[in-house]
Amino acid sequence: MKIFLTYLAILFFAGTVYLQDVPSFQIARLKYNGGGDWYNDPSSEINLLKFVSQQTGMKTKPEYVFADIGSEKIFSYPFLFLTGHGNISFSDAEARRLRKYLENGGFLYADDDYGMDQSFRREMRKVFPDQKLVEIPFTHPIYSSVFKFSNGLPKIHEHDNKPPQGFGFFLSGRLCLFYTYECNLGDGWADPELYNDPPEKREAALRMGTNIVVYSLTN
Secondary structure: OOOOOOOOOOEEEOOOOEOOOOOOOOOEEEEEEEOOOOOOOOOOHHHHHHHHHHHHOOOOOOEEEEEEOOHHHHHHHOOOEEEOOOOOOOOOOHHHHHHHHHHOOOOEEEEOOOOOHHHHHHHHHHHOOOOOOOOOOOOOOHOOOOOOOOOOOOOOOOOOOOOOEEEEEEOOOOOEEEEEEEEOOOHHHOOOOHHOOHHHHHHHHHHHHHHHHHHHHOO
Protein backbone atom coordinates (compact mmCIF):
# COMPACT_ATOMS: atom_id res chain seq x y z
CA MET A 1 0.00 0.00 0.00
CA LYS A 2 1.42 3.37 -0.97
CA ILE A 3 0.35 6.88 -0.23
CA PHE A 4 2.00 10.00 -1.58
CA LEU A 5 2.58 12.99 0.62
CA THR A 6 3.85 16.46 -0.11
CA TYR A 7 5.86 17.41 2.93
CA LEU A 8 7.25 20.82 3.75
CA ALA A 9 8.97 20.70 7.12
CA ILE A 10 7.79 23.98 8.56
CA LEU A 11 7.31 24.22 12.30
CA PHE A 12 5.66 26.98 14.23
CA PHE A 13 7.18 27.47 17.65
CA ALA A 14 6.08 30.47 19.64
CA GLY A 15 5.38 32.41 16.47
CA THR A 16 8.69 31.52 14.84
CA VAL A 17 9.09 29.43 11.70
CA TYR A 18 11.83 26.82 11.77
CA LEU A 19 12.93 25.09 8.55
CA GLN A 20 14.46 21.63 8.39
CA ASP A 21 16.36 20.93 5.17
CA VAL A 22 13.26 21.38 3.06
CA PRO A 23 11.79 19.24 1.63
CA SER A 24 13.32 16.18 3.38
CA PHE A 25 11.92 14.83 6.63
CA GLN A 26 14.35 13.82 9.36
CA ILE A 27 14.04 12.28 12.82
CA ALA A 28 16.28 13.41 15.70
CA ARG A 29 17.22 11.13 18.59
CA LEU A 30 16.62 12.89 21.91
CA LYS A 31 19.73 12.95 24.09
CA TYR A 32 18.89 13.01 27.81
CA ASN A 33 20.73 12.84 31.11
CA GLY A 34 20.50 10.24 33.87
CA GLY A 35 22.73 7.46 32.55
CA GLY A 36 20.36 5.67 30.18
CA ASP A 37 21.68 4.58 26.78
CA TRP A 38 19.79 7.12 24.69
CA TYR A 39 22.19 6.41 21.81
CA ASN A 40 21.61 2.66 21.32
CA ASP A 41 20.84 1.10 17.90
CA PRO A 42 21.70 4.15 15.75
CA SER A 43 20.62 2.29 12.60
CA SER A 44 16.97 2.33 13.71
CA GLU A 45 15.94 5.76 12.43
CA ILE A 46 17.97 5.34 9.24
CA ASN A 47 16.15 2.15 8.30
CA LEU A 48 12.76 3.55 9.27
CA LEU A 49 13.23 6.68 7.18
CA LYS A 50 14.25 4.59 4.16
CA PHE A 51 11.14 2.45 4.60
CA VAL A 52 8.89 5.49 5.01
CA SER A 53 10.23 6.93 1.78
CA GLN A 54 9.73 3.65 -0.10
CA GLN A 55 6.19 3.18 1.16
CA THR A 56 4.83 6.72 0.99
CA GLY A 57 6.90 8.61 -1.56
CA MET A 58 7.85 11.13 1.14
CA LYS A 59 11.31 12.63 0.80
CA THR A 60 13.34 11.71 3.86
CA LYS A 61 16.90 12.23 5.05
CA PRO A 62 17.96 8.83 6.45
CA GLU A 63 20.77 9.87 8.76
CA TYR A 64 21.37 9.39 12.47
CA VAL A 65 21.26 12.76 14.22
CA PHE A 66 20.61 13.68 17.82
CA ALA A 67 19.38 16.73 19.68
CA ASP A 68 20.27 17.42 23.31
CA ILE A 69 17.22 18.12 25.43
CA GLY A 70 19.23 20.91 27.05
CA SER A 71 19.60 22.81 23.78
CA GLU A 72 17.35 24.77 21.46
CA LYS A 73 18.25 22.30 18.70
CA ILE A 74 15.15 20.24 19.49
CA PHE A 75 13.05 22.99 17.88
CA SER A 76 14.67 22.27 14.52
CA TYR A 77 12.93 18.89 14.22
CA PRO A 78 9.21 18.09 14.00
CA PHE A 79 9.76 14.55 15.32
CA LEU A 80 11.94 13.43 18.25
CA PHE A 81 12.68 9.80 19.13
CA LEU A 82 13.52 8.79 22.71
CA THR A 83 14.61 5.30 23.71
CA GLY A 84 16.92 3.39 26.04
CA HIS A 85 17.16 0.78 28.78
CA GLY A 86 18.10 2.79 31.86
CA ASN A 87 17.46 5.92 33.86
CA ILE A 88 16.17 9.20 32.43
CA SER A 89 16.50 12.54 34.21
CA PHE A 90 15.18 15.97 33.16
CA SER A 91 16.12 19.17 34.92
CA ASP A 92 13.31 21.66 35.50
CA ALA A 93 14.57 23.76 32.59
CA GLU A 94 14.69 20.71 30.31
CA ALA A 95 11.17 19.71 31.29
CA ARG A 96 9.93 23.21 30.48
CA ARG A 97 11.74 23.16 27.13
CA LEU A 98 10.22 19.80 26.17
CA ARG A 99 6.77 21.02 27.18
CA LYS A 100 7.22 24.11 25.01
CA TYR A 101 8.30 21.90 22.11
CA LEU A 102 5.20 19.72 22.42
CA GLU A 103 2.78 22.59 23.03
CA ASN A 104 3.96 24.34 19.89
CA GLY A 105 3.51 21.50 17.44
CA GLY A 106 6.38 19.07 18.04
CA PHE A 107 5.90 15.30 18.36
CA LEU A 108 7.76 12.91 20.64
CA TYR A 109 7.83 9.15 20.10
CA ALA A 110 9.26 7.21 23.06
CA ASP A 111 9.98 3.47 22.96
CA ASP A 112 10.90 1.58 26.12
CA ASP A 113 13.79 -0.67 25.13
CA TYR A 114 13.23 -2.44 28.47
CA GLY A 115 14.12 -0.77 31.74
CA MET A 116 13.24 2.88 31.22
CA ASP A 117 9.51 2.76 31.99
CA GLN A 118 9.63 3.89 35.62
CA SER A 119 11.99 6.81 35.07
CA PHE A 120 10.25 7.88 31.84
CA ARG A 121 6.88 8.11 33.55
CA ARG A 122 8.42 9.97 36.48
CA GLU A 123 10.16 12.53 34.27
CA MET A 124 7.13 13.08 32.05
CA ARG A 125 5.22 14.10 35.18
CA LYS A 126 7.66 17.02 35.35
CA VAL A 127 6.77 17.94 31.77
CA PHE A 128 2.99 17.67 32.25
CA PRO A 129 2.23 17.59 35.98
CA ASP A 130 -1.45 18.19 35.18
CA GLN A 131 -1.77 15.10 32.96
CA LYS A 132 -1.48 11.34 33.15
CA LEU A 133 -0.38 9.07 30.36
CA VAL A 134 -3.49 7.45 28.89
CA GLU A 135 -3.66 4.23 26.91
CA ILE A 136 -4.41 4.86 23.25
CA PRO A 137 -7.38 2.81 21.96
CA PHE A 138 -6.86 0.56 18.95
CA THR A 139 -9.41 2.68 17.06
CA HIS A 140 -7.12 5.72 17.17
CA PRO A 141 -5.84 6.73 13.71
CA ILE A 142 -2.21 6.23 14.72
CA TYR A 143 -2.93 2.51 14.29
CA SER A 144 -4.29 2.94 10.77
CA SER A 145 -2.74 6.08 9.22
CA VAL A 146 -1.06 3.96 6.51
CA PHE A 147 -1.12 0.31 7.61
CA LYS A 148 -3.97 -1.10 9.67
CA PHE A 149 -3.18 -2.61 13.09
CA SER A 150 -6.63 -3.61 14.30
CA ASN A 151 -5.22 -5.26 17.44
CA GLY A 152 -2.83 -2.49 18.37
CA LEU A 153 0.94 -2.63 18.50
CA PRO A 154 2.96 -5.55 17.16
CA LYS A 155 5.09 -7.45 19.68
CA ILE A 156 8.69 -7.37 18.49
CA HIS A 157 10.61 -8.64 21.55
CA GLU A 158 9.40 -10.50 24.61
CA HIS A 159 10.40 -9.34 28.10
CA ASP A 160 7.90 -9.91 30.90
CA ASN A 161 5.13 -11.76 29.07
CA LYS A 162 2.98 -8.63 28.95
CA PRO A 163 0.99 -7.34 25.97
CA PRO A 164 2.42 -4.35 24.11
CA GLN A 165 0.73 -1.07 25.00
CA GLY A 166 0.69 2.42 23.55
CA PHE A 167 0.22 5.47 25.78
CA GLY A 168 0.11 9.17 25.12
CA PHE A 169 -0.53 12.78 26.03
CA PHE A 170 -3.13 14.89 24.26
CA LEU A 171 -2.98 18.67 23.87
CA SER A 172 -6.17 20.29 22.54
CA GLY A 173 -7.15 16.95 21.07
CA ARG A 174 -3.77 16.36 19.37
CA LEU A 175 -1.69 13.35 20.33
CA CYS A 176 1.68 15.02 20.94
CA LEU A 177 3.48 12.12 22.62
CA PHE A 178 3.22 8.43 21.83
CA TYR A 179 4.91 5.96 24.18
CA THR A 180 5.24 2.24 23.46
CA TYR A 181 5.78 -0.25 26.29
CA GLU A 182 6.62 -3.98 26.06
CA CYS A 183 6.85 -3.59 22.32
CA ASN A 184 10.40 -2.71 21.13
CA LEU A 185 9.55 -1.13 17.80
CA GLY A 186 12.96 0.54 17.70
CA ASP A 187 14.74 -2.83 17.85
CA GLY A 188 12.62 -3.98 14.93
CA TRP A 189 13.88 -1.04 12.86
CA ALA A 190 17.54 -1.77 13.57
CA ASP A 191 19.85 -3.59 11.15
CA PRO A 192 18.60 -7.20 10.89
CA GLU A 193 21.87 -8.83 12.00
CA LEU A 194 21.67 -7.15 15.42
CA TYR A 195 18.73 -9.18 16.71
CA ASN A 196 18.02 -11.72 13.96
CA ASP A 197 14.31 -10.98 14.13
CA PRO A 198 12.12 -12.82 11.60
CA PRO A 199 11.41 -10.71 8.50
CA GLU A 200 7.72 -10.50 9.35
CA LYS A 201 8.49 -8.93 12.74
CA ARG A 202 10.81 -6.35 11.19
CA GLU A 203 8.18 -5.57 8.57
CA ALA A 204 5.53 -5.10 11.27
CA ALA A 205 7.83 -2.79 13.25
CA LEU A 206 8.64 -0.69 10.18
CA ARG A 207 4.98 -0.49 9.19
CA MET A 208 3.94 0.69 12.65
CA GLY A 209 6.80 3.18 12.64
CA THR A 210 5.53 4.51 9.32
CA ASN A 211 2.09 4.95 10.88
CA ILE A 212 3.59 7.00 13.71
CA VAL A 213 5.55 9.25 11.35
CA VAL A 214 2.63 9.85 8.98
CA TYR A 215 0.20 10.43 11.84
CA SER A 216 2.53 12.98 13.44
CA LEU A 217 2.86 14.94 10.19
CA THR A 218 -0.82 14.94 9.26
CA ASN A 219 -2.23 15.85 12.67
